[in-house]
Amino acid sequence: MEGSFIMSQEIYHPGLRGVIAGETEICRLDDGIQYRGYCLHDLAESATFLEVAYLILFDDLPSEEQFADFLSILAEEQELPDVITEVYSRLPVHLPPLEVLRTGIGLLSHFDPQSSETLLRSGHDQTMRLIARVPLLLGAWHRLRSGEEPLKPKSELSYVANAYYVMTGEVPCALFERALEVAFITCAEHEFNPSTYVARIVGSTRSSQYGPVLAALETFTGNLHGGGDDHPLDVLQEVGSPENAEDWIESLKPDTHIPGFGHPVYKECDPRSTILEVECERLSVACKRTDMEVLADAIEQAVWKERKLPPNIDWSLCRLLSYLGIERDLFRCMFASARMIGWSAHAVEQCETNEVIRPRARYRGAEDCRFESLRNRSD
Numbered sequence: 001m002e003g004s005f006i007m008s009q010e011i012y013h014p015g016l017r018g019v020i021a022g023e024t025e026i027c028r029l030d031d032g033i034q035y036r037g038y039c040l041h042d043l044a045e046s047a048t049f050l051e052v053a054y055l056i057l058f059d060d061l062p063s064e065e066q067f068a069d070f071l072s073i074l075a076e077e078q079e080l081p082d083v084i085t086e087v088y089s090r091l092p093v094h095l096p097p098l099e100v101l102r103t104g105i106g107l108l109s110h111f112d113p114q115s116s117e118t119l120l121r122s123g124h125d126q127t128m129r130l131i132a133r134v135p136l137l138l139g140a141w142h143r144l145r146s147g148e149e150p151l152k153p154k155s156e157l158s159y160v161a162n163a164y165y166v167m168t169g170e171v172p173c174a175l176f177e178r179a180l181e182v183a184f185i186t187c188a189e190h191e192f193n194p195s196t197y198v199a200r201i202v203g204s205t206r207s208s209q210y211g212p213v214l215a216a217l218e219t220f221t222g223n224l225h226g227g228g229d230d231h232p233l234d235v236l237q238e239v240g241s242p243e244n245a246e247d248w249i250e251s252l253k254p255d256t257h258i259p260g261f262g263h264p265v266y267k268e269c270d271p272r273s274t275i276l277e278v279e280c281e282r283l284s285v286a287c288k289r290t291d292m293e294v295l296a297d298a299i300e301q302a303v304w305k306e307r308k309l310p311p312n313i314d315w316s317l318c319r320l321l322s323y324l325g326i327e328r329d330l331f332r333c334m335f336a337s338a339r340m341i342g343w344s345a346h347a348v349e350q351c352e353t354n355e356v357i358r359p360r361a362r363y364r365g366a367e368d369c370r371f372e373s374l375r376n377r378s379d
Contacts, residue, residue, distance in 0.1 A: 139166030203347030228335030232260030260315030
């Protein structure tokens with residue numbers, strides 16, 4: 001026992017950085033991102049988000065028949081319980097959408113016909129209900145706080161188009177729809193990031209699917225968890241013009257965090273940001289906002305020259321969502337609604353290992369203290 005304890009001290013890594021904490025067949029990050037063995041660039045270029053969701057959840061891309069069944073189930077589940085609208089209408093309008101989304105998912109769990117069943121029995125069934133309903137939760141909250149009635153999805157629209165429609169009230173053009181499709185695909189999964197590992201921890205206890213999703217969603221309230229951060233827009237506004245980029249970066253203290261730059265895994269290039277940059281360029285031309293892309297490029301070059309930090313997914317994602325007209329405080333919720341696919345798949349995968357995640361800690365507090373009764377303790 002003593003030897004094993006010493007060994008655990010020797011392999012201690014703060015924050016588990018660099019530690020292999022488990023095995024997965026869902027996502028690979030080495031030598032380019034792959035979902036279940038498929039290159040992310042290929043999926044973003046040719047697949048739909050729901051095809052990718054099926055791939056992540058069920059191990060392979062669907063056949064036409066499998067995909068038709070998948071779409072049919074989702075269509076049947078695209079409806080919210082009446083209580084959601086009732087509760088949402090009573091919430092203060094200033095609440096962060098992420099907290100409202102968490103409340104909505106918690107309410108959905110109470111109305112799930114398999115709410116008490118474990119991941120092994122009903123995990124994917126619960127996930128499909130969440131896939132169908134989370135965009136409706138976001139749309140209902142945004143419209144209610146804006147003084148408008150929630151919208152029901154249109155049967156003739158795709159999943160992503162409906163996600164846009166129920167929030168904005170507008171049917172997206174083909175360019176907008178494809179850009180959002182690509183954004184959802186790139187956000188769907190990313191190995192053992194903090195939120196996903198939390199989902200695996202909860203999943204290892206054989207909970208329902210709602211537990212891992214809610215726990216993972218809670219991590220998104222933390223400032224240090226990337227994914228849908230809107231603060232890169234503040235950087236663009238602060239710099240103002242391409243000519244100011246180098247002076248701006250030189251004026252920052254060396255340890256100043258720059259929103260949208262740097263990543264624990266990627267030191268030279270975040271592949272997701274590269275994929276979304278292409279969509280940003282197309283959208284900027286259509287929206288007549290090419291000046292923002294020129295500014296973003298100047299900032300990228302200045303940050304790399306001064307800090308050697310690559311742009312991460314948030315740097316391009318925030319511009320993409322801005323071009324689409326999505327409210328800034330909804331960015332993280334949009335990211336989470338896509339990443340929910342990865343959370344769900346990882347929770348099931350961990351549950352299937354039949355191994356509860358239970359690490360050890362290195363103790364560094366007081367030792368061998370002698371207890372004294374209350375009346376004998378001095379101030």
